[in-house]
Amino acid sequence: MANIVSFFLAILVNLVLVLAFFAEASPSPTSNREAEALLKWKASLPKQSLLESWVVPAANNASSAPPSPCKWFGITCNEAGSVSIINLAYTGLRGTLQNLDFSSFPSLVRLDLKVNRLTGTIPSNIGVVSNLVSLDLSTNSLNGSLPLSLANLTNVYELDISRNNITGVLDRSLFPDGTSSSKTGLKNLKYLLFQDTLLGGKIPQEIGNLQFLVLLALDDNFFHGPIPPSFGNLSELAVLRLSNNQLSGPFPEKIATLSKLSDLRVFTNQLSGVVPVGLGNYSSLVVLHLAENNFTGHLPPQVCGGGNLVNFTADSNNFTGPIPISLKNCKSLYRVRLEYNQLTGYLDQCFGVYPNLTFINLSFNRLGGQLSPNWGECRRLTLLKITGNMVHGKIPDEIMGLNQLVGFDLSSNQLSGEIPTTIGNLSKLSFLSLKDNKLSGGVPASIGELSDLEFLDLSMNIISGPIPEQIGDFTRLQDLYLSRNHLNGTIPYQISNLVNLQVLDLSYNSLGGNIPPDFGKLRSLESLNISHNNLSGSIPFSLNSMISLTDIDLSYNNLEGPVPDINIFRSAKPEALSNNKHLCGTIKGLPPCNVIKTESGGKSKKGKLEIVLPILLISGLLLLLMFVWILVLCRKKRSKKAVKEDGAQNEENLFSACYFQGKILYKDILEATNNFDDKYCIGVGGFGKVYKAKMPDSDQVFAVKKLNFQATDDSQLESIKSFGNEVAALTEIKHRNIVKLFGFCSRGIHTFLVYEFMERGSLADILTSDEEAEKLDWEKRIRVVKGVAHALSYMHHDCVPPIIHRDISSKNVLLDTELEAHVSDFGTAKFLNPESSNWTAVAGTFGYLAPELAYNMAVTEKCDVYSFGVLTLEIVMGKHPGELISALNSGSIQSIRYEDVLDPRLSIPTSQEIADKLALAVNLAIPCVASNPESRPTMRKAAKLLEIQPHAEELKA
Numbered sequence: 001m002a003n004i005v006s007f008f009l010a011i012l013v014n015l016v017l018v019l020a021f022f023a024e025a026s027p028s029p030t031s032n033r034e035a036e037a038l039l040k041w042k043a044s045l046p047k048q049s050l051l052e053s054w055v056v057p058a059a060n061n062a063s064s065a066p067p068s069p070c071k072w073f074g075i076t077c078n079e080a081g082s083v084s085i086i087n088l089a090y091t092g093l094r095g096t097l098q099n100l101d102f103s104s105f106p107s108l109v110r111l112d113l114k115v116n117r118l119t120g121t122i123p124s125n126i127g128v129v130s131n132l133v134s135l136d137l138s139t140n141s142l143n144g145s146l147p148l149s150l151a152n153l154t155n156v157y158e159l160d161i162s163r164n165n166i167t168g169v170l171d172r173s174l175f176p177d178g179t180s181s182s183k184t185g186l187k188n189l190k191y192l193l194f195q196d197t198l199l200g201g202k203i204p205q206e207i208g209n210l211q212f213l214v215l216l217a218l219d220d221n222f223f224h225g226p227i228p229p230s231f232g233n234l235s236e237l238a239v240l241r242l243s244n245n246q247l248s249g250p251f252p253e254k255i256a257t258l259s260k261l262s263d264l265r266v267f268t269n270q271l272s273g274v275v276p277v278g279l280g281n282y283s284s285l286v287v288l289h290l291a292e293n294n295f296t297g298h299l300p301p302q303v304c305g306g307g308n309l310v311n312f313t314a315d316s317n318n319f320t321g322p323i324p325i326s327l328k329n330c331k332s333l334y335r336v337r338l339e340y341n342q343l344t345g346y347l348d349q350c351f352g353v354y355p356n357l358t359f360i361n362l363s364f365n366r367l368g369g370q371l372s373p374n375w376g377e378c379r380r381l382t383l384l385k386i387t388g389n390m391v392h393g394k395i396p397d398e399i400m401g402l403n404q405l406v407g408f409d410l411s412s413n414q415l416s417g418e419i420p421t422t423i424g425n426l427s428k429l430s431f432l433s434l435k436d437n438k439l440s441g442g443v444p445a446s447i448g449e450l451s452d453l454e455f456l457d458l459s460m461n462i463i464s465g466p467i468p469e470q471i472g473d474f475t476r477l478q479d480l481y482l483s484r485n486h487l488n489g490t491i492p493y494q495i496s497n498l499v500n501l502q503v504l505d506l507s508y509n510s511l512g513g514n515i516p517p518d519f520g521k522l523r524s525l526e527s528l529n530i531s532h533n534n535l536s537g538s539i540p541f542s543l544n545s546m547i548s549l550t551d552i553d554l555s556y557n558n559l560e561g562p563v564p565d566i567n568i569f570r571s572a573k574p575e576a577l578s579n580n581k582h583l584c585g586t587i588k589g590l591p592p593c594n595v596i597k598t599e600s601g602g603k604s605k606k607g608k609l610e611i612v613l614p615i616l617l618i619s620g621l622l623l624l625l626m627f628v629w630i631l632v633l634c635r636k637k638r639s640k641k642a643v644k645e646d647g648a649q650n651e652e653n654l655f656s657a658c659y660f661q662g663k664i665l666y667k668d669i670l671e672a673t674n675n676f677d678d679k680y681c682i683g684v685g686g687f688g689k690v691y692k693a694k695m696p697d698s699d700q701v702f703a704v705k706k707l708n709f710q711a712t713d714d715s716q717l718e719s720i721k722s723f724g725n726e727v728a729a730l731t732e733i734k735h736r737n738i739v740k741l742f743g744f745c746s747r748g749i750h751t752f753l754v755y756e757f758m759e760r761g762s763l764a765d766i767l768t769s770d771e772e773a774e775k776l777d778w779e780k781r782i783r784v785v786k787g788v789a790h791a792l793s794y795m796h797h798d799c800v801p802p803i804i805h806r807d808i809s810s811k812n813v814l815l816d817t818e819l820e821a822h823v824s825d826f827g828t829a830k831f832l833n834p835e836s837s838n839w840t841a842v843a844g845t846f847g848y849l850a851p852e853l854a855y856n857m858a859v860t861e862k863c864d865v866y867s868f869g870v871l872t873l874e875i876v877m878g879k880h881p882g883e884l885i886s887a888l889n890s891g892s893i894q895s896i897r898y899e900d901v902l903d904p905r906l907s908i909p910t911s912q913e914i915a916d917k918l919a920l921a922v923n924l925a926i927p928c929v930a931s932n933p934e935s936r937p938t939m940r941k942a943a944k945l946l947e948i949q950p951h952a953e954e955l956k957a
């Protein structure tokens with residue numbers, strides 16, 4: 001039988017081939033078909049002027065000359081008149097590729113749509129354009145997965161999908177039948193334990209079959225998982241860009257052996273392990289970016305083996321061992337970043353002279369040795385950073401010839417000697433840090449020539465002598481740190497010229513004299529620390545005009561006199577002024593100034609006392625009076641309230657609290673439900689009956705949930721009160737998947753909540769009715785799962801403090817007319833069982849309770865995650881999963897048969913997309929019901945996962 005079928009198939013295929021042959025023989029039908037396909041695509045796109053030329057010529061000559069697209073904008077034809085190039089790059093093109101029928105373009109060799117605004121997925125049949133040599137879809141907003149049919153573009157040499165939102169192919173181990181599965185396939189839905197790889201997909205290893213690939217760019221997408229080792233077969237590959245994804249695992253050894261590879265970028269991923277030692281041996285690398293991964297081991301020694309390496313980064317990894325030996329004579333270097341590793345070696349031996357080098361950062365490694373004068377011959381250097389190593393010796397004068405240098409950071413080493421006096425020659429310098437070394441001598445006056453300087457840090461050295469007055473010439477300076485040195489002399493008054501200064505730290509020196517009176521001119525200053533010096537005199541009042549100042553420290557000096565009563569001192573900590581000679585004033589913590597003394601001398605203390613004592617007495621008396629008055633007032637109020645309630649209600653319960661949003665009234669509710677007549681009862685929830693209340697004056701309908709709760713003692717009154725407060729917060733919440741709560745009332749025998757009315761009732765009711773359950777088709781069920789996930793994610797992660805539901809079950813998920821899910825009763829479970837750090841039968845619904853609650857563990861968000869998992873299974877299965885959960889947790893089943901988990905009342909999904917989404921939901925539910933709360937995902941993660949575009953497309957193909 002099967003043979004017969006394939007026999008007929010073969011005939012069919014031959015027939016198609018023959019027809020295709022004839023079609024190609026006469027050009028017009030082909031270009032006709034191409035024009036039609038382009039027009040069909042155009043019609044599906046938003047109207048845009050760039051496609052204006054894509055039109056059918058006037059009707060009268062249509063019969064004689066079929067429309068030819070060859071002159072249309074962006075279209076190029078080959079000699080036979082068939083479309084060979086579609087190039088709409090950089091045109092701002094909007095829309096999707098869904099209606100571009102690739103099978104209509106047998107001669108297409110180049111499709112270039114880069115840098116546009118395309119959305120949607122890459123069509124799964126893209127593989128039919130088998131003559132394509134160049135496909136560039138980069139820099140768009142394409143999402144979804146990479147179609148496996150790409151692997152059929154066997155002639156392609158350029159494949160650029162970079163800068164999109166492509167998620168790769170979902171892990172196909174989910175679907176053991178793989179692509180061969182028939183429409184209703186997926187016989188054995190194997191579940192995966194929760195893994196990050198579910199969040200994005202893998203790069204299909206089939207791409208490794210595109211043997212002519214020269215450029216492969218998948219950077220800036222959402223690919224997870226390993227780099228396919230099959231890339232090692234791409235023997236023509238020159239450019240491989242995989243950066244900015246979430247790739248993990250090792251670097252495939254064989255890629256290092258590709259002999260034409262010149263540009264390799266894998267930065268910003270989570271790759272680990274050792275980079276193949278042979279990288280650079282087999283080909284001449286020009287660009288190599290390994291930065292921001294988890295690589296360990298040594299850097300490949302021959303990275304610059306070919307002598308062409310221009311840009312090289314390996315920063316922020318865990319590389320150990322020496323600087324690659326080939327770097328020493330790598331004259332081509334332009335930009336190098338090796339910071340944040342544990343590389344070792346001697347600085348003066350590992351590096352040479354680099355005429356083209358503009359940028360090198362070697363910071364935070366374990367490099368020793370000295371700074372070589374060779375750096376001075378790297379004339380184009382704009383940045384030289386070697387902070388956080390163990391470099392010793394002097395700073396060579398030669399470096400001061402680098403007149404392009406903008407950033408220079410040698411901080412946290414063991415450099416000694418003096419700062420070269422020629423430092424003023426670094427005329428472009430903007431950032432200079434020599435902090436935390438052993439530099440001695442003075443601050444060279446020529447430093448004032450660095451007119452572009454914005455950041456200067458010489459702190460933590462043993463620099464002595466005065467601060468040169470040229471310091472006032474740094475008109476752009478924003479940060480000045482000279483602390484922890486041996487500076488002496490006075491603070492030069494010129495410092496007040498630094499109008500852009502934001503941070504000034506001169507602490508821990510031996511500066512004397514006064515604080516310059518004009519200091520207040522530093523209007524941009526935010527932080528001032530001149531503590532631990534020998535400054536004397538008074539604090540200039542001009543500090544008043546330092547309007548930006550938020551942080552000040554003047555402690556440990558010899559300052560005296562009145563402290564200006566200005567904000568910065570009022571808000572400063574007392575320590576900021578401590579340990580001075582004699583500061584005084586009205587600021588808290590300071591002794592008062594001797595006012596009389598400054599005015600007339602002599603009997604100061606007494607005069608002061610005479611003023612202060614009466615003031616104290618009077619204010620004390622006033623305070624006392626106020627206190628008594630408040631007490632009296634409170635008592636009155638309390639008795640009034642009691643009287644009122646007694647009179648009004650005459651009920652055993654003295655407490656009454658109603659909180660409503662809007663114009664809902666207690667009496668209206670009672671009226672609308674005829675005092676909670678069963679006639680209005682629409683359901684029985686976990687905690688009591690639910691009534692439908694149609695307001696008398698308006699058409700508004702509410703659902704009123706009357707709780708089986710009556711306060712009989714004080715602790716219950718307390719919980720009513722605190723719940724009232726919580727309701728106030730809950731009524732503020734607006735989320736499309738959360739039932740709106742309008743209010744709460746506890747009065748006499750009635751305690752009830754007023755909610756938005758949900759027409760379709762609870763999910764539990766729908767699932768128990770065969771008729772209703774059938775209407776809730778697969779698509780709607782998936783929507784319900786997503787809705788609940790979003791609601792929980794919102795309450796757990798976007799509310800402060802987070803709100804835990806504690807009683808997620810199908811009874812608390814209500815549906816509106818559109819069958820959109822709304823979660824009801826947030827916060828109620830806690831109210832009904834306020835003290836419980838654990839769960840009792842009162843709160844929570846049996847069958848949805850997280851197992852840890854049986855062991856008195858604290859209620860956390862993860863309890864809701866568990867209930868969500870149960871609920872999700874219930875939605876897919878159409879009934880509570882029951883024993884399945886314990887079976888999953890005990891490991892007694894390894895896989896679930898697809899048919900066994902689908903609600904038998906619905907037919908098996910015919911769309912692969914729906915099937916995949918269901919599989920995703922089930923795969924997500926499984927880790928949610930894990931017995932260990934820590935193995936459960938967060939709701940945020942779960943919600944995000946459910947939004948993944950499954951790879952339906954390529955499975956269909």
Ligand SMILES: *[C@@H]1O[C@H](CO)[C@@H](O)[C@H](O)[C@H]1NC(C)=O
Pocket residue numbers: 119141142143164165
């Ligand atoms: C692509 O991903 C980015 C980052 O997650 C996101 O901001 C953007 O909205 C996404 N674009 C589309 C079209 O999905």
Ligand SMILES: *[C@@H]1O[C@H](CO)[C@@H](O)[C@H](O)[C@H]1NC(C)=O
Pocket residue numbers: 127148149150152957
């Ligand atoms: C690739 O092409 C082959 C032969 O034409 C076809 O059988 C196969 O289905 C295609 N694969 C995909 C994923 O499109």
Ligand SMILES: *[C@@H]1O[C@H](CO)[C@@H](O)[C@H](O)[C@H]1NC(C)=O
Pocket residue numbers: 248270272293294
């Ligand atoms: C990478 O390394 C860091 C620190 O060593 C570690 O915290 C992190 O978990 C690692 N990430 C991966 C994906 O291995």
Ligand SMILES: *[C@@H]1O[C@H](CO)[C@@H](O)[C@H](O)[C@H]1NC(C)=O
Pocket residue numbers: 286287310311334335
């Ligand atoms: C090297 O990096 C610089 C700066 O990022 C860039 O402008 C230049 O194009 C890169 N060179 C190569 C060969 O990629």
